[in-house]
Amino acid sequence: MTDVKAMVLVEPKNLAPSLLPAQEITSGGWLAVEATGLSGAEVQAWRGDRLDLVYPLIPGQQVVGRIAAVMDDSIPYEIGTRVIVEPSIRCGQCRRCKGGIPGCTYRKPANEYGVIPSSEPPALWGGLAERLYIDPNTTLHAVSDDIESVVATFAHPLAAGYTWAVELPRLHPGESVLVLGPGPRGLAALLAAQAAGAGWIGVTGLDEDSDRLALARMLGADLTVNVTVEDLSTAVADSLGSRPDVVIDVTSDDPEAIYSSMDLVRSGGRIVLASTKGDRPLHQFFSDVIIRKQLSVHGALGASSSAYRWACHQVETDPRIDDMVSHQFPLAESNRAIQAAAGLLGREELISVAVTF
Numbered sequence: 134m135t136d137v138k139a140m141v142l143v144e145p146k147n148l149a150p151s152l153l154p155a156q157e158i159t160s161g162g163w164l165a166v167e168a169t170g171l172s173g174a175e176v177q178a179w180r181g182d183r184l185d186l187v188y189p190l191i192p193g194q195q196v197v198g199r200i201a202a203v204m205d206d207s208i209p210y211e212i213g214t215r216v217i218v219e220p221s222i223r224c225g226q227c228r229r230c231k232g233g234i235p236g237c238t239y240r241k242p243a244n245e246y247g248v249i250p251s252s253e254p255p256a257l258w259g260g261l262a263e264r265l266y267i268d269p270n271t272t273l274h275a276v277s278d279d280i281e282s283v284v285a286t287f288a289h290p291l292a293a294g295y296t297w298a299v300e301l302p303r304l305h306p307g308e309s310v311l312v313l314g315p316g317p318r319g320l321a322a323l324l325a326a327q328a329a330g331a332g333w334i335g336v337t338g339l340d341e342d343s344d345r346l347a348l349a350r351m352l353g354a355d356l357t358v359n360v361t362v363e364d365l366s367t368a369v370a371d372s373l374g375s376r377p378d379v380v381i382d383v384t385s386d387d388p389e390a391i392y393s394s395m396d397l398v399r400s401g402g403r404i405v406l407a408s409t410k411g412d413r414p415l416h417q418f419f420s421d422v423i424i425r426k427q428l429s430v431h432g433a434l435g436a437s438s439s440a441y442r443w444a445c446h447q448v449e450t451d452p453r454i455d456d457m458v459s460h461q462f463p464l465a466e467s468n469r470a471i472q473a474a475a476g477l478l479g480r481e482e483l484i485s486v487a488v489t490f
Contacts, residue, residue: 139262140467141251143189145181148468153262156255162267163202164218169260170195170286170458171474171486172317173385173408174247179471185242187250192471193260193488194220194247195289197282200267207269217288217445218265219272220245221435235435245435261467261488274441277449283487284448287317287457290485291444292436293407294321299329300440301431302379302403306330309373311397313337313390314383314408315345315357317485320457322381322407323352328447333373337365341480348484352453369397381405388415400426407433459484 136152143149175192177183196218200210210216223230224239237244240253246265249258257266267273276285297318298310310326312319315338326334335356336349346357356372358365369377376399384390388410398404423430436444448454459482462470467488472478474486 137257137262137264138464139191139257139259140464141189142178142192145188146179148179148192148471150465153251153256158204158255158266160205160207161269161271162200162204162208164196164198164216164265164267165201166196166198166260166263166265166490167215167282168197168286168487168489169193170289171470171488172290173474175471176475178248180475183242186248187242187252189251190248191251191257191259191262192247193262194245195286195487196220196246196260196265197276197285197288198265201264205269208267208273210273210275215276215278215282215285216273217276217285217441218246218267219274219436219438219441220247220289221272222246222268222270223272224270261464263464263490272438272441274445276445280448281455283458283461283489284455286487287321287454287485288441288444288448289436290317290321290457291324291447291454292440293318293433294323295325295440295443296436297381297383297405297407297433298322298326298379300437301405301433302381302429304329304331304379307332308378309333309335309375310379310381311335311337311369311377312381312383313393314385315342315349316383316385317457318407319381319383320345320349320352320484322383323349323354324447324451324453325443327353333377335369335372335377341476344480344482345484365393366397375399377402379403379405381407383407386410386413388413391415395422395426395428398426398428401428402426403429403431405431405433457484458487460486461489462486464488464490
């Protein structure tokens, strides 16, 4: 293999084009990257918001590509097969892996693509590169050649949406779901809840989210609320006539959304906290509301393999997903791609962003 073109995040806000020498591997394999979706994870790494990251690294967790080389039987697909790569790598030996909990501790800061330092051989651990190393413990999912690779990247948000809206809260047909935040994963939670037979779905956002809220309505949301100018409790009561069974917090860096979740959900309801808050604490947090309302609160980290299987089927069969990636950039323009994902280039018509090869 010749030298590999990659975008290396040397330090926060310094994403530089690089040629990395090919390194020999004896296990796993190589993936020829076709497209990589961008999310808050890449934005956080680029901004320097995560203090646990070690630079330099190659960002990019939402990877779609084709098997380019196979070194052993850890890869169950033939060369040329298009696959979606689960970001989380599971060693199978640490306590979290044995307990079936995401967040393998085999590597620091996390055993997942897009955050492993490039100093660890063979260096190519992120999707903003022509090649990605396929660790033997990587989970891959075949996806059809009949869809565009950039569309296939949306399987990543879809898988998260399915885990958060369906699997964790054990959503039953006919139940009501309120999604706080209309980003890609919030919209994916809407699609997943629909597919699971939810009886009512609401989605909230801010002034800057007008296009995403409009898309949520087109996708079939029963209620969309701009909480900048509307009272959320009143809007939900008027539309649903009761409190929702499930509230999913997918807001970005908004600790106050946790208060809203606990206030809005019905007694005996379920809350899924699926977004980090930049390590900011909750002030004047009173846990009595959880006890009095007998709430179930689930912390969500990533997506399950079963959710990825559902998502791969969904991107192949749901034509609405063809329009979910609104912005595409070539590898050389990865800086602009991350800025677009962060909303720094404007939020008009912004749904989700991908880098293509």
